[in-house]
Amino acid sequence: MAEQGNAGAYTKTPGWTLSPYHDLSHAFVFVREPIAVLVLDRLTLLALELCTGHSWDAAVERFAEITTRDPESSQARSKFQHLARQLERQRLIAPTGAAA
Numbered sequence: 001m002a003e004q005g006n007a008g009a010y011t012k013t014p015g016w017t018l019s020p021y022h023d024l025s026h027a028f029v030f031v032r033e034p035i036a037v038l039v040l041d042r043l044t045l046l047a048l049e050l051c052t053g054h055s056w057d058a059a060v061e062r063f064a065e066i067t068t069r070d071p072e073s074s075q076a077r078s079k080f081q082h083l084a085r086q087l088e089r090q091r092l093i094a095p096t097g098a099a100a
Contacts, residue, residue, distance in 0.1 A: 010051045010093040020045060038090060047083035052093060
């Protein structure tokens with residue numbers, strides 16, 4: 001897993017489709033192999049979008065800013081790190097260069 005100092009972003013892995021609710025409160029993830037359906041809550045969905053579109057440091061800072069209005073919040077940074085690990089365990093993301 002990427003550490004906070006890592007400048008590399010995560011990438012979405014192949015083999016799944018995201019279908020967010022209209023209000024973005026949750027999202028279904030349809031996984032092709034093995035066949036599965038996951039439900040992401042709004043914070044996990046936010047973490048997914050941030051960590052795959054930004055560097056690690058920028059994603060962590062933005063998550064903290066959005067969820068606590070404090071980009072230095074250690075609690076929000078810890079939550080983001082937990083969510084990124086969860087997404088990686090579910091094989092929805094991989095460190096850049098590892099998602100083949």
